[in-house]
Amino acid sequence: MKFHLFAATLAWATHAIAVPSMSKKLEKRSPSGSFSLVAYGVAESGVNVFYSDGLAYVGDASKWEGSVTTDITFIFTDTRLYATATNMNVTLDDDTTFYIRPTPNQILTVGFTGNGIETPSDAVVDDFLFYGRYIMWQDESGVLSDSFRVKETNVTDIYQLYWDTSNLYPSGFVSPVVKSSV
Numbered sequence: 001m002k003f004h005l006f007a008a009t010l011a012w013a014t015h016a017i018a019v020p021s022m023s024k025k026l027e028k029r030s031p032s033g034s035f036s037l038v039a040y041g042v043a044e045s046g047v048n049v050f051y052s053d054g055l056a057y058v059g060d061a062s063k064w065e066g067s068v069t070t071d072i073t074f075i076f077t078d079t080r081l082y083a084t085a086t087n088m089n090v091t092l093d094d095d096t097t098f099y100i101r102p103t104p105n106q107i108l109t110v111g112f113t114g115n116g117i118e119t120p121s122d123a124v125v126d127d128f129l130f131y132g133r134y135i136m137w138q139d140e141s142g143v144l145s146d147s148f149r150v151k152e153t154n155v156t157d158i159y160q161l162y163w164d165t166s167n168l169y170p171s172g173f174v175s176p177v178v179k180s181s182v
Helices: 001-018
Strands: 037-040 047-052 055-058 069-077 082-085 107-109 128-131 134-138 147-151 158-166 175-179
Touching: 134 175
Parallel strands: none
Antiparallel strands: 037 047, 037 175, 047 055, 047 069, 055 158, 069 082, 107 158, 128 134, 147 158
């Protein structure tokens, strides 16, 4: 766990250094084509976000046992992230989208719509954007956030992905930097 905390701290420090000064205007971009989401700060190098039974995890999908588990790629369209399975034996609905749950003062799981999985009522699938490769979410008042957290599961080096609006930084959670692969 010490390495993970160090890696997360290092990733955030690198992120802080890489952020342009406030005198420069940040430029949004839209990734074109297919890409992966990669979390930095939980392993020696970036690890992919993957799909399992409607929820988002980080790590090597082949180590995780779920009813439906697959690595995924994304297409960014109209502030939404549409997911496609890369495993030939898995098919996700065409309208499967990535969601966060920005409910005030809570840390809640991140997941995917579709495939017969019930989507939580507080799930949000719109208003994602990218600054460089960094994925952000913009609320209705225009505030940007990248409040991803991960928590280790019972499988070594597999983490469940969360969205944190608590600002409490509870123990057991790591704050990764999540970026697109392109």
